[in-house]
Each structure stands twice: as structure tokens, then as C-alpha cells.
Amino acid sequence: MKIAVLSGKGGTGKTLVSVNLAAAADQAVYIDCDVEEPNGHLFFKPKKVKTEIVSNRIPVIDHARCTGCRTCVNFCKFNALAYINKKVKVFEDICHSCGGCQLFCPEKAIDEKDQPMGKIESGVSENVRVLTGILNTGEASGIPIINRLLEQGVVMDSQEGENTNGHTVIDCPPGSACSVMESIEDADYCVLVAEPTLFGSHNLAMVHELVTLFQKPHGVVLNKCLEGENPSEAYCIENQIKILERIPFDHKLGTLNSNALIGVREEEDYQRLFSTLLQRIVREVTYETTTDS
Amino acid sequence: MKQLLILSGKGGTGKTTVAGAFIKLANGKAYADCDVDAPNLHLIMRDLKEPERKDYYGMDKAVIDQERCSACGLCEEHCRFHAIDHNPLYRVNPYTCEGCGVCERLCPEGAITLQPDIAGELMLYRKDRVFSTAKLKMGSGTSGLLVTEVKKQLINAVKEEERAEPEFAIIDGSPGIGCPVIASITGVDMTLVVAEPSISGISDMKRILDTAKKFNVKTALCVNKYDTNKKNTLEIEKFCKEHHIHFLGKIPYDPEAIKAINNIQSITEVECPSGDAVRRVFEKTMEILLNESEEIDK
Amino acid sequence: MKLAMPIEGKDSMKNVSPSFGRAPYFLIYDTDTKEEKYLENSAATTQGGAGVKAAQIVADSKVDVLLTPRCGKNAAEVFEDSGIKLYKTREGSAKKNIEDFTEDRLSPLEEIHAGFHNHGGR
Numbered sequence: 001m002k003i004a005v006l007s008g009k010g011g012t013g014k015t016l017v018s019v020n021l022a023a024a025a026d027q028a029v030y031i032d033c034d035v036e037e038p039n040g041h042l043f044f045k046p047k048k049v050k051t052e053i054v055s056n057r058i059p060v061i062d063h064a065r066c067t068g069c070r071t072c073v074n075f076c077k078f079n080a081l082a083y084i085n086k087k088v089k090v091f092e093d094i095c096h097s098c099g100g101c102q103l104f105c106p107e108k109a110i111d112e113k114d115q116p117m118g119k120i121e122s123g124v125s126e127n128v129r130v131l132t133g134i135l136n137t138g139e140a141s142g143i144p145i146i147n148r149l150l151e152q153g154v155v156m157d158s159q160e161g162e163n164t165n166g167h168t169v170i171d172c173p174p175g176s177a178c179s180v181m182e183s184i185e186d187a188d189y190c191v192l193v194a195e196p197t198l199f200g201s202h203n204l205a206m207v208h209e210l211v212t213l214f215q216k217p218h219g220v221v222l223n224k225c226l227e228g229e230n231p232s233e234a235y236c237i238e239n240q241i242k243i244l245e246r247i248p249f250d251h252k253l254g255t256l257n258s259n260a261l262i263g264v265r266e267e268e269d270y271q272r273l274f275s276t277l278l279q280r281i282v283r284e285v286t287y288e289t290t291t292d293s
Numbered sequence: 294m295k296q297l298l299i300l301s302g303k304g305g306t307g308k309t310t311v312a313g314a315f316i317k318l319a320n321g322k323a324y325a326d327c328d329v330d331a332p333n334l335h336l337i338m339r340d341l342k343e344p345e346r347k348d349y350y351g352m353d354k355a356v357i358d359q360e361r362c363s364a365c366g367l368c369e370e371h372c373r374f375h376a377i378d379h380n381p382l383y384r385v386n387p388y389t390c391e392g393c394g395v396c397e398r399l400c401p402e403g404a405i406t407l408q409p410d411i412a413g414e415l416m417l418y419r420k421d422r423v424f425s426t427a428k429l430k431m432g433s434g435t436s437g438l439l440v441t442e443v444k445k446q447l448i449n450a451v452k453e454e455e456r457a458e459p460e461f462a463i464i465d466g467s468p469g470i471g472c473p474v475i476a477s478i479t480g481v482d483m484t485l486v487v488a489e490p491s492i493s494g495i496s497d498m499k500r501i502l503d504t505a506k507k508f509n510v511k512t513a514l515c516v517n518k519y520d521t522n523k524k525n526t527l528e529i530e531k532f533c534k535e536h537h538i539h540f541l542g543k544i545p546y547d548p549e550a551i552k553a554i555n556n557i558q559s560i561t562e563v564e565c566p567s568g569d570a571v572r573r574v575f576e577k578t579m580e581i582l583l584n585e586s587e588e589i590d591k
Numbered sequence: 592m593k594l595a596m597p598i599e600g601k602d603s604m605k606n607v608s609p610s611f612g613r614a615p616y617f618l619i620y621d622t623d624t625k626e627e628k629y630l631e632n633s634a635a636t637t638q639g640g641a642g643v644k645a646a647q648i649v650a651d652s653k654v655d656v657l658l659t660p661r662c663g664k665n666a667a668e669v670f671e672d673s674g675i676k677l678y679k680t681r682e683g684s685a686k687k688n689i690e691d692f693t694e695d696r697l698s699p700l701e702e703i704h705a706g707f708h709n710h711g712g713r
Contacts, residue, residue, distance in 0.1 A: 008331060010468045011305010015493065036469040037303055037500060039493035057373075073647070077352070077394050079640025082647045084672045091665050094640045098393030099373050137503045140437065140472040147375065174304045174468055175330035178434040181388050198555045199309065199333045206331060210431050226548065231555065258522045260492035352638050392638075438638060 001285055002153075002168045004187035004216075008203030010174035012195040013223035013247070016257050017274075018171040019043045021191075021281075022128045023264040024274035027166040031153045033183040034173040035118060035133035035142035042260045046123025046130040054133075054145045055114035056097045061088045065109035072101035072110065097144075118145045120152065126265075142173075146182045154186075167278070176210045184211070189285045190218040191244065194232035201231035208241065219244040219284060221277070242284065245277050294323065294451060295461040296444075296481040297582055298510075302501030304468035306489040307517040307544070310554060312465035313337045314571045315578070317559040323459045325447045326426040327477040328467035329413065329439045335426055337557055344416040349427065349439055351412025352392030355385045361404035368396035368405060388432035413439050415446055423450045437472035444480070461582060470504045478504070483511040483582045485541070485574075489518050490525035498529065502538065513539035513581055515574045517567075518546040541577040544570040594620045594692065595649045596658040596685055601629040603686040611659045611666060612641030618685050619652050622693060628652075642666035650675065658688055659700065667703040 005018040019040050022030040032040040059072075059081075066088055073081045073088065080095040081088055092115060102110040118135040133149045135142040153168055172183040184190055190211045194204040204220070211218045219242040222233055226249050236243050247253075253270065256263050263270035299315070301308040309326075312334060316324050326334035335341060355376075357368070362383055369377040376389040377396065385396070387410065397405045412433045418424040425447035427439050444464070451458055464481065467473045478484065484505050488498040498514075505512050514533055519526040526543060533540040547567035550560045560568040597614030599605045608614030613635050619628040630652065634644035642662075646669035649657060657670060658680045670677060677700040680688045691697050 009304060009333075010301075011303065011489075036471050037493075037497040039303075039496060042492050042496055075394065075398070076640075077392055077638070079634070079637060079644040082643050082650075082669050084647070084650050084669055085674075087672075089669070089672065091640065091643055091668075094643070094665070096391055096393060097373055098391065098395050099371065100393055100395040100398070103371065103395060104398060135471065137470055137500055138475075138507050140475060141434070142471060143374075143434075176431045177330045177429060177436060178388055178432055181432040195305075197551055198336055198557070202333060202336055203331045206431070213431065226551070228552075229555065254521060258491035258494075258525065 001189065001282060002170065002187045003189050003191060003281060004170040004172055004184040005191045005193060006172040006180060006184065006207055006211075007174055007193045008176060008205075008207035009195065009200050012193045012200060013221075014174070014193050015039045015043070015171055016253075016263075017191065017193050017221055017223070018169045019262055020264045020270065020274040021278055022167070022169040023126075023262050024271060024278050025127065025167045027127055029129045029131065029153055029166065029168045030171065031149050031168060032130075032132045032171045033146050033149060033179070034171055035135040035145045035149075035179075036173065038132050038134055040171050041121065041130060041132040043262050044123075044125035044128060044130045046121070046125045049121050049123035052120045052122075052148075053116050054118045054120060054148050055116045056095070056144060057099065057112040058092050058095050058097065058115045059090050059101050060111045060113050061090065062109045062111065063087055065107045067107055069106060071104055071106060075100050075104055118142060120145065120149055122152065142179060143182055146179060150183070150186060176206050180207075180210065181214070184214065184216060187216060189281055190216045191281065192218055192220045193223055194220055195224050196222065196226055196230040196232055198231055201235045204232050204235055208239065217285060219281070222246045224249045244280055244284075245273075247273070294448070294458050295483070295582055296464060297461055297578065298327075298464045298466050298477055298481040298484040299487060300466040300474065300477075300484050300501055300505070301468055301487045301497075302470065303489065303494050303497035306487045306494060308468070308487050309333045309337070309465050310550060310560060311485075311487050311515070311517070311571060311574075312463055314559050314561045314568070315463050315575055317561050318572060318575045319461075319463065321459070321463050322422040322456070323447060323451050323462040324422070324424055324464065325443050325462065326465045327440045327443055327473065328465060329427045329429045329436055329443065329473060330467060332426050332428055334465045335424070337554060337559065338424065339557060340421070341418050341424070342420055344418045347415040347417075348411050349413040349415050349442060350409050351433060351438070352410070353407035354387045354390045354392055354410040355394075355396050355405050356408050357383050357385055358404045358406070361402045363402050363404075365401060367399050367401070371395055371399055391434065415439075415442055417446055417450055419450060423447060423454065425450065437476040440467075440473045440476040444477070470500050474501070474504065475508075478508045478510060481510055483513065483578075485578055486512065486514045488514055488516050488529055490516055490522040490529060492525070495525060495529060499532075502536070511581060513541050513578060515541045515544060517544045519543035520545045539577075539581055542570060542574040544574065592622050592656065593652070593654040594622065594656045594658055594689065595652060595654040596620075596680065596688065597632070598629075598685045603627060603689070604684050606683065607658070607660060607680045607685050607688055609660055611662050612645045614645070617645075617649060617652070619654060620689055640665070643669065646670060656692070658692055658697065662700060662703055664703055
């Protein structure tokens with residue numbers, strides 16, 4: 001089962017929940033799709049790490065064949081090409097790698113080269129296979145890395161073979177932009193993590209709208225719960241969203257987290273907490289599929 | 294008018310809380326929320342009347358006319374963004390379509406056209422102050438350009454005001470290091486990074502500092518919730534010293550802060566330790582921002 | 592020689608535009624014939640790569656010099672490749688800036704700003 005963990009607002013405990021859920025399972029694949037600021041690997045400290053470079057395809061002009069017809073310059077919607085001094089010039093940092101210029105050049109004068117924009121590291125940490133996506137600083141978008149990560153995740157899933165106890169936990173980027181959408185595309189269930197603040201509830205509403213739009217079964221984990229009013233809890237109750245768990249604000253867990261330690265692997269209590277949460281999620285999905293059919 | 298940008302790298306470090314406090318302390322008359330993906334600043338600003346709203350158009354999106362489509366599959370084959378699939382009708386996913394136009398040109402039946410797409414909304418509050426913000430539509434990808442529009446909207450509105458131009462504007466940035474962050478950094482005079490002393494926080498802090506360095510902007514840093522991990526806080530201080538980043542102070546974890554925010558108050562309006570600490574960071578920030586002779590940190 | 596500058600309207604009394612890539616028009620001025628030509632800047636409303644597109648329009652007009660308050664990295668590369676020299680304008684009308692230039696009162700533009708990376712879709 002593929003479980004995506006998202007939050008809308010950053011810092012609510014997305015990584016805490018996804019890392020511990022993966023650790024609590026018998027076997028799991030953990031995929032870090034927050035490629036701008038990946039954190040899961042800091043907790044897992046994976047071993048036997050293999051690296052794969054992810055690149056964009058950027059056009060290369062064969063000036064000898066170019067006749068200056070400007071078909072490429074005029075076609076490019078991103079204005080990444082200019083014709084100056086009888087030569088086509090490529091502006092690599094604005095190119096979106098759509099491949100159009102190469103396709104439509106009447107002289108076949110455009111080829112492509114790889115330009116690295118990030119990498120994927122895969123390794124193992126006890127019962128968890130860890131896949132981390134990392135965007136190079138200065139690069140605008142991590143979407144190609146997220147796509148490749150999820151492809152790899154599928155490969156790993158099938159490699160597990162008959163192991164149906166294996167789960168995939170997808171740690172999503174914060175927000176509700178296209179990178180989040182890409183990350184949840186194949187998820188069977190979405191766990192929304194929310195904190196008890198005004199900002200938290202506001203952004204919970206945003207991400208709730210997203211998973212509803214994509215018709216993803218979902219539930220909420222209320223994290224860092226304090227005494228007093230919890231605007232996020234109020235939102236869930238008002239909108240009849242399933243509350244999967246309430247994790248109280250906990251100094252011990254916070255300190256473990258702050259030091260990049262996995263609660264489930266340090267204390268029995270946390271092992272129980274996240275194991276129960278995982279079972280609850282599995283039941284939710286099973287219930288959904290049986291009632292749907 | 295100078296521009297101060299508040300960034301964090303990692304989400305949830307307290308960027309918007311600090312930005313809100315700064316605005317109150319400075320009695321700010323010009324500010325913007327560039328976290329167009331998840332704007333929060335307006336939630337803690339009181340007395341906001343109805344803003345001026347403007348549709349924001351992102352890239353055009355491809356649309357397939359089913360009557361003309363012959364299901365040849367050429368479009369799906371060549372779409373580099375996996376935005377076209379068929380089950381069984383060929384359709385473009387407007388969320389992943391980047392408006393490149395390859396499918397439009399390739400289609401032998403002329404069944405595909407690029408059409409304007411509203412990707413978000415700009416909002417401008419003008420009474421008593423200029424506050425520029427925007428919300429990107431869910432699943433959208435054109436955040437960088439929208440951020441630029443938010444800043445342009447701020448600057449143009451300030452110019453149109455009859456009041457004297459404020460000395461500086463405060464901009465609440467977005468988490469991460471990608472497009473929207475890059476778009477918000479360009480053109481600002483100084484950025485203040487709000488860091489938190491967790492291992493994740495430090496890792497993310499280093500990446501945002503690295504990003505800021507590429508754009509040659511005066512950079513300063515403060516640590517929020519510092520007492521949740523004093524050892525890591527010391528590590529951050531050391532890092533700043535080694536890399537010539539102005540270290541402006543430490544703010545304690547403060548449950549009063551959450552109460553204040555939930556009551557739509559700035560932390561500097563209530564008696565609380567975090568409010569005092571932020572006040573000190575603010576004063577140091579002003580010294581750097583308004584100091585003409587300061588050289589840009591390389 | 593021929594000059595180009597970003598301008599707010601189709602009149603030399605209009606102000607020089609504060610932006611290069613997003614200026615509504617370009618004024619092409621011939622210092623010998625005193626002829627004025629106004630080009631619409633189609634880059635003004637483009638999603639991204641405005642600097643490149645605007646620079647292409649200016650380069651295609653075969654000018655020798657560009658008078659502008661600022662210029663981004665990508666546009667600057669286009670001008671360097673085309674041999675077009677950049678001079679920094681002052682606040683005020685295009686006409687005033689042309690006078691200032693012909694009387695040697697404008698300095699070359701030294702600061703090239705980083706790209707805005709405001710392209711769409713990513």
C-alpha cells in the first residue's frame with residue numbers, strides 16, 4: 001500500500017510521521033519527495049548508498065547545419081533561444097526541456113545533451129529501503145526528480161515480490177503546488193499532518209481541498225497537541241474528516257526528532273503508537289475498497 | 294525603498310511569525326507575502342478590508358478537441374511532462390501541462406490548442422498601508438512568476454501612494470529553495486534566515502544559505518526555538534561565524550507565541566519572552582539593512 | 592548611429608521605462624536622421640524569458656547602443672554577442688536621455704542583475 005504524508009504547512013511533523021510509519025512497518029520503502037529540502041535520510045542514515053544523477057535534456061545547436069530560419073526561436077514558448085550574429089544561442093537556465101526545438105528544426109540541426117539538476121540516493125536502513133531525491137541548489141524545479149523517484153519506488157515494490165506486508169511511505173513537499181500533486185498521484189491513502197495553530201488549520205484546509213479534488217482517501221494526524229483550543233481539530237470536526245491520531249506535544253519525542261533519531265527505534269511507546277497508526281491506516285484503505293466495490 | 298526578505302529553508306521555523314512581528318515593530322506601511330503556495334501573513338494582520346483582486350494567468354494549457362482527435366497518440370508520445378494520457382480518450386492533465394506547445398504543433402488533425410489558464414489570484418490591500426499577496430491555484434506550477442507579480446504589485450502600489458515612500462518593505466518568503474524562493478530573492482537588499490536547531494533544520498538552513506549566496510544578497514540569520522536544542526544552536530552560531538553570515542540572535546520556544554498567533558496578535562504585542570527576543574533581532578536587522586556602507590557579503 | 596531605449600509610450604516625451612524586458616515599447620532613434628520609430632514589446636506579457644525576447648527585438652533593429660536603467664544577465668549576453676553597447680539612463684523622458692547621451696553625460700551600464708527566473712510552468 002502506498003501512503004502519502006502531506007501537510008500544507010511546513011514544520012508540522014510530516015517527516016516525523018512518515019519516517020516513523022516506515023520504521024514501524026515490517027518492511028517498507030520510504031520515498032522522500034521533498035527534493036528541495038530532503039530530511040528523511042538524516043533520520044535513517046541509510047547504508048550501501050547508490051547514487052543516480054537526474055538530468056534535464058538541453059538543446060545543442062549544430063551551427064554548421066543551421067540556416068537561420070528561426071523556426072526554433074519562434075516556437076520556444078519560454079524564450080530560451082535567440083538568434084544573434086547569425087547563430088542560435090541557447091539560454092539553458094530558462095529551457096524547460098520540452099524537446100520542441102529539436103523536433104521542429106527543418107535541418108535537423110539540434111541535438112540534446114544532459115544537464116544534471118539533482119540526484120537520487122537509494123540505500124537501506126534496517127527494515128526500510130530509503131529513496132531520497134535531492135535538487136541541486138539554484139535549480140528551479142524538482143518535478144523530474146519526483147517522477148523518477150516514484151518510478152524507482154514502483155521497481156522496488158515489485159522487487160519485494162510476494163511481500164505484501166511491505167508498504168511505501170511517501171514524504172511529500174509542503175504546500176499544494178504541482179510538486180505535491182505529482183507526489184500523491186499514485187497514493188492509495190493520504191495522511192494529512194496538522195498542528196494546532198491558526199496557520200496550521202488554514203493550510204490544512206488547503207491540502208484537504210487538494211486530496212478531495214484528487215479523490216484520495218485521507219485522514220488527519222493532529223500533531224504537537226497542546227491544551228486549549230485546536231483550530232485544526234475544529235476544522236476536522238466541522239468537515240467530518242477522520243482523525244487518525246492525536247500526538248500530544250511531547251518534549252521527549254521533540255528532542256529525539258531534533259537530534260534526528262527515530263522515535264520508533266528508540267522507545268517502545270513510540271513503536272506502539274506508530275504501529276497502531278499504521279494498522280489504522282491499513283484498515284481505512286481496506287474499508288474504503290470494500291465499501292466501494 | 295529597500296527590501297528585507299524573511300526566509301527559512303525548512304518550513305515551520307517561524308518565518309511568518311517573525312515577519313509579522315517585524316511589521317508591527319516597524320509600523321510597516323509596505324509589506325508582501327511571497328509564499329504564494331500557502332500564504333499565511335494575512336491571517337495575522339488585523340483591519341484588513343476587502344482587497345483589490347486580479348486574476349493571474351499562468352502558462353497557457355493545451356486542450357484536446359475530442360471531435361477532431363483521431364487517437365493517433367503522437368501527442369502522448371512526445372509530451373515530456375507526462376501530461377497526456379488516454380483511457381480511452383486522449384486528455385491533457387492541466388496540472389502537469391507546461392504549455393510548451395509541442396502537442397499543438399504535432400497534432401495532424403489540428404485538434405489541440407493552447408488556451409489561457411487562470412493559475413491564481415493577486416490581492417492588494419491599500420487602505421492605511423500597502424500589502425501585496427497572492428494565492429496560487431492548487432496544483433499550479435507557475436509560482437516564480439506569481440511571486441514576481443506580488444513584488445511588482447507592491448512596488449507599483451507604493452509608487453502610486455501619496456504618502457512618502459517607506460524606507461523599507463518587509464517580505465515574507467516561502468520555504469524551500471526552488472523557483473518561488475529564487476524569484477523572491479532577486480532584487481532584495483537583505484535576507485534574514487529564520488533557522489531552527491534541529492538536524493533537519495540545520496541541513497535545510499545550509500541549503501537556503503547556499504541558494505542566497507548564489508544571488509549575492511546581504512544575509513543574516515537568527516535561531517528560533519533555540520532552547521529546544523542548545524547544542525545545535527551553538528553549532529549554527531559557529532557555522533555563521535565561519536561563513537561570514539551575520540548572526541543576529543536567539544529566540545526561545547514560547548507557548549505564549551502560539552496563543553498570540555491564534556488570537557491574531559503579534560508576539561510583540563503581548564508580554565512574552567519570544568517577543569522580547571524578536572525585538573532585539575529586529576533592532577540588529579535594521580542596523581544592517583539601513584547601513585549604506587555595508588558591503589554585500591560574498 | 593542608432594539608439595534603442597525602453598519607453599512607457601509612443602512619444603519621446605514619455606519616460607524611459609524602469610524595466611527593460613517588460614517595457615511596453617522600444618524607441619529606436621537615429622542620431623543622424625533624427626528619425627523616431629516605436630516598436631511594441633511583445634516580451635512584456637510573456638510568461639518567462641522576457642529579457643531574451645526583448646533583447647532579440649532590439650538586436651534585430653540593428654542598433655549600436657541601448658540606453659536602459661537596468662539589464663538582466665540573459666539580455667546582457669545577447670547584447671554582448673551582438674556588439675551593442677549599454678548605457679545607463681537617468682530618470683526622466685526619453686528625449687532628455689537622448690540629449691544626455693549625445694552630450695556624453697551618460698555612463699556605461701556596469702551592473703547586470705541576475706535573471707528573475709520568473710518562467711512559468713516549473
